[in-house]
Amino acid sequence: MTEGDQGKLRAVTANTVQTFRYYDFVMAAFVAILLLSNVIGAGKVAQVWLPGYGYWPFGAGILFFPISYVIGDVLTEVYGYARARRVIWAGFGAVLFMALMSWVVVALPPAPDWTNQKAYETIFGQVPRIVFASCCAFWAGEFVNSYVLARMKIWTAGKHLWTRTIGSTIAGEGVDSLIFYPLAFWGAEGFTHALVVKLLFTQWALKVAWEVLLTPVTYLVVGSLKRAEGVDVFDEGTDFSPFRAKV
Template sequence: MRISPRLMVIAALFVTCLIAANIIAVKLISVGSNIVLPAAIIIFPLSYIIGDILTEVYGFAWARRVIWLGFLCNFIFVFFAWIGGLLPGASFWQGQSAYETILGYTPRLLLASFSGYLLGSFANAAVLSRMKIWTKGRYLWTRTMGSTIVGEGLDSAAFITVAFIGTPAFALMLIVYHWAAKTLIEAVATPVTYAVVNYLKRVEKTDSFDRGVNFNPFKLADAKP
């Protein structure tokens, strides 16, 4: 089975953005005087943009595979980061607390991150795929924005609810801030999305329409090279 090298690059970029976002998310940044967001806000939306490109060009079946690949790679990273934290440090090493601050994930935050990612990513891909049929392949911006509004909304709601509900940090406006910031980045990146999609469709000589595709996230066997 021959897989397009461009598809491999897109998958690699998707996974890289996902893992990088989870690492830098521990840093909080201020936007204005009242809004606090994780530093991952600068890169996590890129995974949705890449996901849009993937679904638009190669179809939902390939997007589904790459989403699960991202989940697996992220899980492997988190597992070995945890193992690394358990290993005894050298007698002269003073960085254990810093290591645990950056790479030490609580079970609740892991559940929040994984559930938000899967829910949002699959919703994003499914909405874009269905909208492409409805719009007959026209008006790409409506698909990228529509799918992002749904996907990022579900992602933000799931993550913040699971991670913070029942704690003083939980607030509905926090969900709104996350969702709005991610959606704004998608909107700003729309010209880039158009350029990349048009380039890939031209060089790959493909433009997938997911008629009759099974949107079950657990069905992995119907992606064609």
């Protein structure tokens, strides 16, 4: 979005009463990506061949989990911290419900002629330790990401979007990885301390790299949404407590 485009927007504070056209769609995309990342990629360690080094391990969730941080950046940049906070809590609740229902469905006694129970348990069985680690890491990381971006938007007077998206991701993804990998895998069978540390830093670096690569997409989406909504939200006077749901 150009400086000229920014001048056509109405700058408002986050607590301004406003009806948004696309906020609920962005929320739905955020929750969907979050659930998919937890179902498909959270517990699998894959590997990639690096020339001159060999195989390097990485968590498979890296393929799409960082997209939730990109959407989180879009939410905070376009709609403000308070509305992003509501989405984070919605995602947190969805993950908890998914974990509960996964446990219930796996625990249901299978029919005598159904032979796929073991495979079902392998795919959908939720390890309580990983669920706990994932929820804690998501909650803390997303709020750090949103807080840093909202504060930086005020400091930069709404300019230089790339500094906010990348800076907030460095902080948010750092907190996420620092919480998730030690809580989920430290001392677990098959995970040496060295492997946990390697996965932690690899995931953090790759997630930040994803954010950098997706910066043009972030600019495109943010610019389009701001023009469609007709506002540019600044979090001046916002209560940044994560333990609120009110806008």
